[in-house]
Amino acid sequence: MRLAYIRGYVTSTVKHKSFTGARLLIAQPVDQEDNLDGPPQVVVDPLGTGLHEKVIICSDGSWVRNFLNDPKSPARWWIMGIVDEVAGGKAK
Amino acid sequence: MRLATVIGRVTLSERHPALSGERLLVVLPWTAKTFESGKDQDYSIVVYDQLGAGVGNTIGVCESTEATRPFEKPTPVDAYCAAIIDQVFYQPDEPKRG
Numbered sequence: 001m002r003l004a005y006i007r008g009y010v011t012s013t014v015k016h017k018s019f020t021g022a023r024l025l026i027a028q029p030v031d032q033e034d035n036l037d038g039p040p041q042v043v044v045d046p047l048g049t050g051l052h053e054k055v056i057i058c059s060d061g062s063w064v065r066n067f068l069n070d071p072k073s074p075a076r077w078w079i080m081g082i083v084d085e086v087a088g089g090k091a092k
Numbered sequence: 093m094r095l096a097t098v099i100g101r102v103t104l105s106e107r108h109p110a111l112s113g114e115r116l117l118v119v120l121p122w123t124a125k126t127f128e129s130g131k132d133q134d135y136s137i138v139v140y141d142q143l144g145a146g147v148g149n150t151i152g153v154c155e156s157t158e159a160t161r162p163f164e165k166p167t168p169v170d171a172y173c174a175a176i177i178d179q180v181f182y183q184p185d186e187p188k189r190g
Contacts, residue, residue, distance in 0.1 A: 008182035014143050015175035016162060026182060028124060039123050042093040042152050052186040061158040072162045074154035074174045
């Protein structure tokens with residue numbers, strides 16, 4: 001799981017059929033001090049997350065295949081939760 | 093899934109027996125900078141395509157073990173073109189109000 005900020009969305013007509021109806025948001029992973037860390041990922045959003053919210057993204061493909069109701073879905077990253085507060089979390 | 097720009101195609105003369113009729117694209121995966129500049133992509137990778145993406149298209153690439161999920165038979169693939177992207181809305185920072 002990684003901390004990330006939601007920075008937008010994508011739309012697609014021609015796609016793997018498992019993504020039909022799914023919200024696909026752009027999540028920018030960040031480190032413990034909110035520095036950008038790695039390329040933005042397109043994530044499946046089961047929660048109805050808003051723009052610029054801080055979230056936890058998870059790479060458990062098995063859960064998201066179940067959510068999309070397709071065992072053949074290539075989906076991997078999805079939004080597991082919307083962050084309230086990160087207490088501490090600074091590198092010593 | 094990462095976004096990527098399609099820049100070419102690859103064809104094979106010899107292939108792993110599990111592959112047949114494959115369509116392989118050479119793509120440049122987007123970095124954080126690419127979303128703002130349209131440039132500064134990562135080094136190229138090859139992805140397996142079943143959707144018919146062409147040069148110049150932006151696609152969504154699913155990587156890692158999930159890339160093999162769409163196939164009926166076990167197939168050696170680690171990057172799969174899962175979507176041809178129509179529109180990207182990107183706003184790095186929340187606009188100031190008032």
